[in-house]
Amino acid sequence: MSAMCKLAYGLSLGVSAAALVVAAPAVAQTGVDPAASPTPVGGGELGDVVVTARRTEERAQKVPVAITAFTQDTIREKAINTATDLQNFTPSLTVLGDVARNQETYTIRGMGGTGGQGTGSGPGVVAYFAEVPTAASGPGNFFDLASLQVLKGPQGTLFGRNTTGGAVLLEPARPKMNVVEGFVQGTIGSLNRRSAQGALNVPIVEDVLAIRVAGQVDKRDGYVKDVITGRDYLNRNNYSLRLGIQFNPTSTISSYTAVNYIDVDEHGGGSVLLAVRPGSPYAALLAPYLAAQQARGPYKTALSTPTFEKAKSLLILNNTQWQATRTLTIKNVFSYARDRSTSATDRDSTPLPIADLLGAFPGSYNNNLRTITEELQVRYDNGPFRIQAGGFFLDQKSPAPLTFLTRNPLQAGGILGGGPVVLPPALQAALGVDGPLLPALSVQPYASVKAQSKAVYAQAQYKFTPTLTATAGFRRTWDSFGGDITAYQNPGDYQVFNRLAALGVISQAQAAQVIGLNANLCIYDAYKAVAAGGFPTLYYPNCTKPTFTGKSNGPTWQIGLDWQADPSTLLYAVSRRGYKSGANNPIVTLFLGDNYPLAIVKPERVTDAEIGLKRDWTIGGMKARTNIAAFYTWFNNIQVIQRAAIAGSDILANAQRARVVGLEFEGVLQPFRALTLSGSYSYNDAKYLDYTTIAIPAIPSALTAAQPSMNLASTPFTFVARHKFSIDGRLALPIPASAGDLALRATYAWQSRERVASDPQPFDTQPAYGLLNLRLEWNNVRGAPLDLAFYGTNVTGTQYRVTANTGYNNTGFSNSIYGEPAQYGFELRYRF
Template identity: 80%
Template sequence: MRKSDALMICLATSAIIAAVPAAAQAETRTIAALRRYDIDAGSMKAALDAWARQSKRQILYRTDDVRTLRSPGVRGRLGDADALDRILSGSGLRMHRDASGAVAITRPVAFASTIAQDVAPTAAAQEPAATQDASGIQDIVVTARRTEERAQKVPVSLTAFTQDTIRQKSINTATDLQNFTPSLTVLGNVARNQETYTIRGMGGGGGAGTGSGPGVVGYFAEVPSSASGPGSFYDLASLQVLKGPQGTLFGRNTTGGAVLLEPARPKMNRVEGYVEGTLGNLRRRSAQGALNIPVVDDVLAVRVAGQFDKRDGYVRDVLTGRDYLNRDNYSLRLGIQFNPTDTINSYTAVNYIQVDEHGGGSILLAVRPGSPYAALLQPYLAQQQARGPRETSTGVNTFEKARNLLVLNNTTWNPTPELTIKNVFSYGRTRSTSATDRDSTPLPIADLLGAFPGSYNNNLRTITEELQARYDDGRFSLQGGGFYLDEKSPSPLTFLTVNPLQAGGILGGGPIILPSVVQALLGVNGPLLPALNIQPDASVRGRSKALYAQAQYKIVPTLTATAGFRWTWDSFGGDIQSYQDAQSYQVFNRLAALGIVSPAQAAQVIGLNANLCVYDAFLAVAAGGFPTLKYPNCTKPTFSGKSDGPTWQLGLDWQADPQTLVYAVSRRGYKSGANNPIVTLFLGSDYPLAPVKPERVTDAEVGLKRDWTIGGVKARTNVAAFYTWFNDVQVIQRAAIAGSDILANAKKARVVGLEFEGLIIPFKPLTISGTYSYNDAKFLDYVTIPIPAIPSALTAAQPSRDLSSTPFTFVARHKFSLDGRLALPIPAAEGDMAIRATYSWQSRQRVAPDAQPFDTIDPYGLLNLRLEWNQMRGAPLDLAIYGTNVLNTAYRITANTGYNNSGFSNSIYGEPAQYGLSLRYRF
């Protein structure tokens, strides 16, 4: 009979330990009687229950202690104690017994991190995300193979963090995460919260409707999530960065890897939680907390968590005083764990993130002489260079607003100890709108004003469904299933864009440049008249389906072979509508009243251009005709495409000893093909740049994971070396048509690299850890497709260029980080006090494939310092005083490299020095 209440276990264990010796000896004789046992390998919980039935004895244990463990089972005629010893073999659990015949199973805390058996596959695992032995070396539970395992047992290169590590390293966004993760680069666009991961040189853009997508996919509780930016890195069980193609188990587009966020799940029979507040400079004030509530013992528990983060911006607009790059976001999370039976457990989560920030803060870096707006931009560039990177002047009050909702359910059923059936369903809704100033000046050259009131630039509804089965008998395991994704925009996407008014309207002549006297007469600020382009209706859609299977077989107990295969089918499409705002052209009536143009000329320009359907006009002019269609009678150009492809994995890993894992693996990755809507609209669907081929990636990786003990010194070293081949690698060609980026293919490329993560404890108070990565990424065969001049799109001819042998963009060849923690000598009753210093550095990154000013982000290093006092005076209070980027290093985190096309380039700089304190209360 099972009792899972913690108090019962404590009382039973105390009674067992206190039993009189004579009674204990009698029980020993009884329990030693031989009995036939027939218990299969598999779930530890099932094995213990089977022992209780077959021995006809009472057994007490905490469900949380055994739920995620596996047992080798037992067969044959044995004494009860011997049978139970075999069931518990290698698990770290201990048996206690008393004269009544009751047997209690407990887990010594100090042994938790030395468990040799992998964690069993269950979505309801109550194990801690990380354990730590007396040496102080953590071992984190990860889900890199869609089942829970210790990180040191997983034959793949990964970097994993616990929530405590995230807090101690001040990781609040993906941009922070890159400083502590080998081979990871995170860059945003001029919309700062649109963060994109790049791992080992593989990343990329694209999105719903156009196909493709990022080459590194983020997952939340096993569900692909499009949310990026702030508001995600709190109350996590673990944060994992998987490197290299992950397409067999995680699906499409994970050619570079995957970033897994595993939320802390509700725990049974336990009230616990925390509250943490932070205050700092730039008026930083933030808080987060979580509350775990047991509802029905062993059946139902709920966890509620939330956070908010507010901070002033660190870039100021000298014209308006508005601060940019501030923080203003909050998140809420509800988790429900429901275990109606011993074999069924279900986790439901609702995650909501809201962002309402000023965004912006981009800095003009360079202007190309002879470009259309060079003469106008040069004075602003000189002013910007005099100001430095913490001040700017723009013509748009930029902002970023986003609402992200994710609802998911992860249910597993274990009909037998060897078989697990899992179903993962999710519903996601992402809505965002932003205003950006692409030219970083007050001039209306390339400005996005956002969406219609009440509408969004991005409004995506996503549904995913995955059914998975896993069989594991201890020697052979097989998991497989099917995946389905459906995404679409449930309501029209709208855009308001400002560009200079052209002399004959948007289809004729160059921009109107007003003399200063005319500016004064018209009462306008600046030499350019703004023209508003309205996109009242656009939509996107996409579907993806896949079937997959992966098997593992232990050739001998220490040597395991892995093979997996997946096939994915993708379809995508969308449509768009655009017209010219009539109000923008009323300025011609004012020009006519001033005598600058005649009334007839004004009437002609207004009559031609007001409400003119933009894309219909482009097609008419290109065909030698005359544009006539006006809104709302515009046609709606469409774009669509299909793509499919395989992914696979072959691997071999050898557990040389309990502390050493050696592995070799080769994987194929697939990224969906795509369509360039801007090329389709201007040059037609048959133009070579309109369709984009699928990207295919093949890699070979060897690695070693090893824990060491040398003369009492504890250490860990994990190293991986890899070689990656690309075919039809998808690349971004900046500002190619009408100022818009396009996606293209480079025929061949390769990446050679090395990654290292290490930790050493030379003596007990001092812990030193470090990471390093080397990535040599370059194109082997890359010749761009020429683009003809498109006068109606204000696009000059772009000849073909041979970019073979050029390096990848957004890849730092060298990256390293060093982290040192020194415990200070204070009485144990006063708690644990330590100082921590973390330094991260990365070499130069190329951000443009063609040579131009600021085509490279210079090397930079960041130093963080922290003084922490945990368990203050024995209380559950943790205090920390922190400083980030304490040397106030100026470094770039984005790149808009349009110098050779639009004629200018700009960037956003990273956060300056910040300091503050945080206080955390645990209960």
């Protein structure tokens, strides 16, 4: 990773997280108790989940929105522990991670996976926890939930900006009045799995005050081993704590406060080298490592950096609602969040120090964000007419410097030229170094990011008849963003030139020249000087702080019509506009100036049209449910990634026009009381209609060759599986009712191949794969509130990739991480 790559990488870690949370929160309150919602089980009714897709609690079957919803029991039975697991059971959802495994990104209907590499922008699918936008994609989130909801399509009217693809809502179980209840659950399994979770609901003052305390700890050994050090990668070691307080001082005031904390301390890593481009700068050095990796398979690797991922996340929120009159409700939602993380990654996946992020300074973080959100909402509901209106504000900043330590090969002439120093074996022995490359450390002692978002919105519903309802909404959002950064070259690394001079490899004068030029050199000032035809003159601590700022704004809207044809049938049609904030590319500004076309990234605008049918059936003695949605989505200025375009760094750009055509289906069938079958399917045909890249000139100071303009029209989107389906069957086994409920469950999830790189290269497509999970569960054992289960996940041992680092055509190599192998375990749950 070059120094300029580190610039973009550092800003992307800070600002992509910032962009993820710059969105208006969903609101959920009153009406129905989510914890009491029925769950589809082996007998009885099909069940329905309480959802908050329209900022109020409703049964999922009554909501004219394409939505996949899960209860906590369903999450447990389907072994959904992370967002990667979630994708296997959700139509049109894809989740891929970076080399830092827990940095997962949602993509729905082709939108969301690009992230935001410059300041501003962000993913097109936003995650929410308890009505507040959050980076809720890693471990430690999917426990003690009332519901988990995936909304498909633009959600920008009620949910704010950056929801061009959809939203993922995590609703925690809230405290109940006047009841003591809870559960404890433990799991042991393969890879030394040790997991526990539990919750306790305690009433404090009758009808006035109750609290709920919940927690989870998850530990498991890694499934990828380092053949050199023996270190295991891709382990699990995290815990979460959650406190909920429900305070109802009067019959018209309801106040919910939540405190959620997540701590992750894991080894990360586990990436394996997939391909090396012949003729690339490190091809000759990497070739034997590639051969060795191919021989040992995807669950063994050899890295130069002991990778890790550490994160601490604190979220405090309050949702207070006042029923001012029978028809008027006023709600205020406030949140404070502090997210800190640091990680070490080996981006070349070899023992060579080619592109390694070593983490942050001791006591510091790569990502350190403080976020405050405030929303005031007014809802008027008077029979056939309902209107929701409000304003939203977000303020985000890094309260402490964001620091990075990045290791790249030492270059003969310094970081601005000369190529890497490649040592012959005899010289390696003489210098006492291990390997042909000398590592050089780039130090980023300071960087900061900031963002603000403001919005006003209103959405109205009007019932023309008791069964026919029209909906119209509008929102306007204003965003601002920015950041700055400082970096220099570690002086200690250049002392090796004195040792080379002592060995007679170079002269003392040459050693003095290289050391004098490069030790403590301000990296970005040096790039700017050379790009302008000058010579580097600034040294740390006298570096400047390149500053990058931007603004963006845009409207979003929705119009729709839904018809409740009968109590079991809902038909709807809707059209929506989505907006994703514009951005800028600091790396382009640094080398080519503010006026170069790639410096500014335009806002992304999405318009869709969707029709849907939700219906419950009774056919003879069988119960069934079928939900189907068809959609067409138009994109203008869709934000895409150009891989390693300048100085080895990715940049964000705009594709002019694109479209997605799709179909989604979810169904449940009970042929008889003991058997429940469910399934889902999605079809997404996503491609660019007009996409011509902007040419990039040769930049000698960035060691970047000229990149011509390319016409990529008719090429498919990345991170979109054209076909996905899942099938789940639960068969209740015949035992006496007094003995409980014994059942066998099998779940199979499959997706077709998907592109992971826009330009043709080896491993640019992830092959199709399917995963089979099995579960034998015994609930209410002998009439006691005790549940037992034996489970197996990926029981066929399918090998499949879950990340994509496709730098073959630019950096010269590609690597990836493989998904979890077959695992088995035992689960015990006690309810009280």
